[in-house]
Each structure stands twice: as C-alpha cells, then as structure tokens.
Amino acid sequence: MNIFWELFKTFFLIGLFSFGGGLGMLPMIEQEVVLNHNWMTAKQLYDFVGIAESTPGPLAINLSTFIGFEQAGFWGAALATLGAVVPSFVIILLIAKFFRHFSSNNYVKGVLNGIRPIVLGLIFTTCIKVVFTNLFSGFGFKADLNFSWQSLVISLLLFIIYFLFWKIKNKKIQPIPIVILGAILGIIFHLF
Amino acid sequence: MLKKIKESLILFLLFFKISLFTFGGGLAMLAIIEREFVNKRNYLTAEELMDMIAISESTPGPLAINMATYIGSRRTGFIGALLATFGVVLPSFIIILIISLFLKDLMEYEYVKAAFSGINCAVGLLIFIAGLSLFKTLPKKPWTLVMFGLTLAGYFTIVYFSFNFSPVFLILIGASVGLTIEVFKRHTGNKEVETK
Numbered sequence: 001m002n003i004f005w006e007l008f009k010t011f012f013l014i015g016l017f018s019f020g021g022g023l024g025m026l027p028m029i030e031q032e033v034v035l036n037h038n039w040m041t042a043k044q045l046y047d048f049v050g051i052a053e054s055t056p057g058p059l060a061i062n063l064s065t066f067i068g069f070e071q072a073g074f075w076g077a078a079l080a081t082l083g084a085v086v087p088s089f090v091i092i093l094l095i096a097k098f099f100r101h102f103s104s105n106n107y108v109k110g111v112l113n114g115i116r117p118i119v120l121g122l123i124f125t126t127c128i129k130v131v132f133t134n135l136f137s138g139f140g141f142k143a144d145l146n147f148s149w150q151s152l153v154i155s156l157l158l159f160i161i162y163f164l165f166w167k168i169k170n171k172k173i174q175p176i177p178i179v180i181l182g183a184i185l186g187i188i189f190h191l192f
Numbered sequence: 193m194l195k196k197i198k199e200s201l202i203l204f205l206l207f208f209k210i211s212l213f214t215f216g217g218g219l220a221m222l223a224i225i226e227r228e229f230v231n232k233r234n235y236l237t238a239e240e241l242m243d244m245i246a247i248s249e250s251t252p253g254p255l256a257i258n259m260a261t262y263i264g265s266r267r268t269g270f271i272g273a274l275l276a277t278f279g280v281v282l283p284s285f286i287i288i289l290i291i292s293l294f295l296k297d298l299m300e301y302e303y304v305k306a307a308f309s310g311i312n313c314a315v316g317l318l319i320f321i322a323g324l325s326l327f328k329t330l331p332k333k334p335w336t337l338v339m340f341g342l343t344l345a346g347y348f349t350i351v352y353f354s355f356n357f358s359p360v361f362l363i364l365i366g367a368s369v370g371l372t373i374e375v376f377k378r379h380t381g382n383k384e385v386e387t388k
Binding site (some may be wrong): 013017018020021023024026027031032035036043046047049050051052053054055057058059060061062065066069070074077078084085087088089091092093095096097100102103104106107109110111112114115118119120121122123124125126127128129130131133134139140141142148150151154155158159162172174176178179181182183184185186187189190191 | 305
C-alpha cells in the first residue's frame with residue numbers, strides 16, 4: 001500500500017473530524033496512527049504531543065508533520081500535513097463563499113451541540129489513558145502494569161502548581177511553562 | 193490581478209510571522225489577529241472577526257488554519273486563502289522537520305528520556321485542562337450531559353479492552369443526535385429561542 005496515499009488519507013480523515021482544538025484530535029490520532037496503522041506507540045505519540053505543545057503553530061500541523069516525516073521523510077511530512085489542512089481549507093472556502101450565516105443556522109448549532117459532548121467524552125477518556133500510562137506504563141485489560149512513583153509525584157506537583165497559580169494569581173499558566181516544568185521535574189526525580 | 197498577487201503575498205508574510213510567534217494555539221492567535229487585522233490594518237471589522245471566530249469554532253480543523261483561510265479568501269479570494277494558509281502552516285512544518293531530524297538521536301540520552309517522562313505528565317495535565325475548558329462551553333442540558341456520560345463510559349470501555357472502534361463513528365452519532373433533537377424541536381413548534 002502506498003505510504004504517501006495512506007498518510008494523506010489518514011490525516012484527511014483526522015482533519016475532517018477534529019473538533020475541540022488540537023488536543024481534541026488526539027483520540028482520533030491515537031485511533032488511526034497507533035491502533036490502525038501502528039505507525040508509533042501510544043507513548044511515542046504522547047512524547048511528541050509534549051514537543052508539539054512547546055513549538056509554535058497549531059498542534060494538528062506539528063503532529064501531522066512529525067508523523068508524516070517519521071513514516072516517509074519530507075514528502076511523507078508534506079502529504080500528511082496537506083491531508084490535515086485540506087478539509088478545513090475546503091470547508092471554510094465554501095462557507096466564506098456561500099454560507100455566511102453558517103454559524104447562526106440552527107441545524108448547525110444542533111449538530112455542534114451533539115458533537116461537543118462526544119468530543120468531551122473522548123478527551124476525558126484520553127486524559128485518563130494518558131495519566132494511567134504515565135503512572136503505570138500501560139493501560140487496559142491486558143496491560144502490564146509497572147507503577148512509577150516518580151510520575152505520580154511529578155503529576156501531583158504539576159497539578160498543585162497549576163492549581164495554586166490559578167487560585168492565587170487568577171491566571172492560567174500557559175502550556176509551555178508546564179511542559180518545561182515537567183521536563184525539569186522529570187530530570188530531578190529520575191536522575192537524582 | 194497583479195494587485196491580488198501582491199496582496200496575497202503580504203497575507204502570506206503576515207500569517208507566517210503570526211504563526212511563527214504564536215505559542216499555545218488558536219486562541220493566542222486571536223489576540224494578535226485582532227491587533228493586526230482589525231486595529232492596525234482594517235482588513236476586518238470587529239463584527240466580521242466575531243463571525244469568523246464563530247465559524248472557525250463550528251468547523252473542523254485548527255482555529256489557526258480556519259482563520260487564515262477565511263481572512264485570505266475575504267481579501268483576495270482563492271489565491272489569498274491559499275497563500276494565507278500556506279503562511280500559517282510553513283513555520284510549524286519547517287521547525288518540526290528540523291526537530292524530527294534530531295529527535296531519534298536525542299532520545300538516546302538519559303537526561304532526555306528523564307525529561308520526557310516528566311513531559312508526559314505535563315501532557316496529561318494539559319489534556320485535562322483542555323477538557324475542563326471544553327466542558328465549560330457545553331450547554332448543560334440533560335441530553336448533552338447524558339451523551340457525555342455515555343461517551344465517557346463507552347469509549348473508556350473500548351479503549352480499556354482495546355476494541356477497534358473509531359471515534360469517528362461516535363462523532364457521527366453525536367452529530368445525528370444533535371441534528372435530530374434540533375429537527376424535533378422545530379416540529380413540535382417549540383418557540384424556545386436558542387441563544388449562544
């Protein structure tokens with residue numbers, strides 16, 4: 001099977017169904033990239049989400065470029081990214097031209113009200129899976145569980161810091177400081 | 193025609209610059225877009241920007257891409273949309289390609305591996321935060337909460353037992369349910385006004 005076409009097709013599908021921001025794509029990306037195509041393991045994917053959150057640009061683009069590159073070099077990256085971008089591009093062009101009142105249409109609102117709770121359920125499930133994978137190196141019925149106390153401590157610390165910052169300074173910390181803090185704590189707790 | 197191309201190139205450069213310096217996703221970009229396009233250059237009015245945001249949030253895909261495509265098409269049609277979108281995508285594309293070249297080798301170092309195990313924990317927190325923000329935008333009607341609960345329980349089971357069931361189907365089901373409820377409301381002559 002032609003890898004370039006697979007990459008384009010897969011990311012086209014992912015792009016077409018991503019509602020709820022970059023992280024909303026994560027369940028879909030896991031399904032397609034990890035489960036269906038075995039292009040990477042879930043852990044490798046989460047590793048890369050960490051990087052993608054720290055670099056400029058939309059998460060979706062960062063992920064598609066990376067996964068595409070891993071599979072098939074420059075052209076793989078180009079086709080995966082193209083696939084992710086094309087659905088949005090076409091849909092927005094159509095709306096801009098013909099359906100200006102798209103967002104106030106009641107049926108559209110209805111559909112979105114239906115999609116949002118689903119996406120929310122998907123995101124929280126993924127969250128549980130990621131946290132479990134961090135703590136136990138695996139998740140699922142047949143998973144081999146290996147507890148990591150470091151991950152528990154780091155996760156709790158990060159959460160507490162985020163929470164305190166929010167309550168005291170009334171501001172939400174940006175993703176990058178959280179990721180950097182995570183990296184530092186990771187080094188401290190695993191190597192010292 | 194030449195003017196269109198020149199304008200489109202300006203859009204390309206603008207969006208390239210914006211994308212290069214925007215960390216943390218579409219919402220951060222919104223502030224910059226308001227400053228550059230509404231206040232500074234008058235490409236859009238504030239109302240048009242609000243419309244655009246509403247559309248971008250109602251369509252699939254990254255907010256950044258949607259915005260670039262929309263603004264580009266409004267200014268100079270298809271060429272504008274193409275170049276603006278290209279501008280948004282290019283910085284990420286280049287940076288990630290460079291990182292990817294070195295990543296495999298970097299992952300050999302103990303320090304890097306340790307850092308990543310911490311980064312993974314950060315990612316878990318970030319997903320949780322994203323979920324919470326999304327939860328706040330959810331209209332708290334009984335049926336949406338039920339759908340959320342069912343999806344959570346259902347998808348959790350699917351993932352736990354490694355069933356191969358794509359989220360796409362769940363999303364399609366959600367879309368159909370939402371549409372059905374809307375149609376149902378119209379047909380039972382429900383005059384309740386939907387406010388956003």
